Amino acid sequence: MSMSLTELERALKSLRLSGMIATLEARALQVAHHEMDFVEAFACLVQDELDRRPSSLLERRFSQSGLPERKDLKDLDWGYNPRLPKRAMLELATLKFIEAREDALFIGPPGVGKSHCAKALAQLAVQRGYKVLYREAHQLIDEIHEARELGALRK
Numbered sequence: 001m002s003m004s005l006t007e008l009e010r011a012l013k014s015l016r017l018s019g020m021i022a023t024l025e026a027r028a029l030q031v032a033h034h035e036m037d038f039v040e041a042f043a044c045l046v047q048d049e050l051d052r053r054p055s056s057l058l059e060r061r062f063s064q065s066g067l068p069e070r071k072d073l074k075d076l077d078w079g080y081n082p083r084l085p086k087r088a089m090l091e092l093a094t095l096k097f098i099e100a101r102e103d104a105l106f107i108g109p110p111g112v113g114k115s116h117c118a119k120a121l122a123q124l125a126v127q128r129g130y131k132v133l134y135r136e137a138h139q140l141i142d143e144i145h146e147a148r149e150l151g152a153l154r155k
């Protein structure tokens, strides 16, 4: 039995081996040019899959969170708002409040960085493996109305 490259890609897709799909053609070329034997190429393909997995899981959690942009805590400009309670923010960055089932609420006038800080913490939580849901208040209210109409409010 033999499969074309396209059929093989389809089969790999159904097996959720996207890391292998990404490098399949290149690995096949290496074999064709006698750079590798079959076992070597297969080992590389398995490694390609493994290399891609954690990051694609991370990507998925990012896109499922609805975070509109990446805000890395490391890139936070601490001078942007000198009144930002740095100590409290850095303590929140331990994310212990999540395990403690506590809330964190950012209060202040417009443009001082409340959303920015929330996004940075949310991003950190995604990176640490938490399932995150990021919503602007108006969005959340729309979604609640929609869920009520669909009889799916609990969700």
Ligand SMILES: Nc1ncnc2c1ncn2[C@@H]1O[C@H](COP(=O)(O)OP(=O)(O)OP(=O)(O)O)[C@@H](O)[C@H]1O
Pocket: 075, 076, 077, 078, 079, 080, 081, 108, 109, 110, 111, 112, 113, 114, 115, 116, 117
């Ligand atoms: N510490 C910071 N470092 C770098 N950029 C920042 C920082 N704080 C805020 N910004 C940037 O300033 C802009 C306004 O910040 P942000 O949207 O977080 O304010 P906000 O407090 O949520 O305002 P609003 O009350 O209007 O929602 C954004 O583009 C944000 O990325």
Ligand SMILES: [Mg+2]
Pocket: 114, 115, 116
């Ligand atoms: Mg905001």
